[in-house]
Amino acid sequence: MNKKEKNHETILTIYLQPGAKKPEIAGIHDGHIKIKVNSPPADGRANNALILFLSEFLNIPKSDIKIIAGEKSRIKKLLIIGSIGENEIKNKLLP
DSSP: OOOOOOOEEEEEEEEEEEEEESSSEEEETTTEEEEEEESSSSTTTTHHHHHHHHHHHHOOGGGEEEEETTTTEEEEEEEESSSOOOHHHHHHHOO
16 A cells, blocks of 8 residues: 655645635635635534635645634635645645
């Protein structure tokens, strides 16, 4: 069994806009990558939607993404651990 190595740790700061029509990356907002999700900001649903969106978009497991700051704020600091590095993440999010 060949597992992907989890040797990269990337800290990413994003601006989250909950309650949007559709989930998408919406460019830059105040120097942060702006991501829209269609879940409301109640009971952690927008945070869960953010992790699901990034997991699918970056093709990595949800368990590789953790919110390390800003759980109740629009500006969030994420820790992404896995075989994908910071440059590859930023290139995918901001082509």
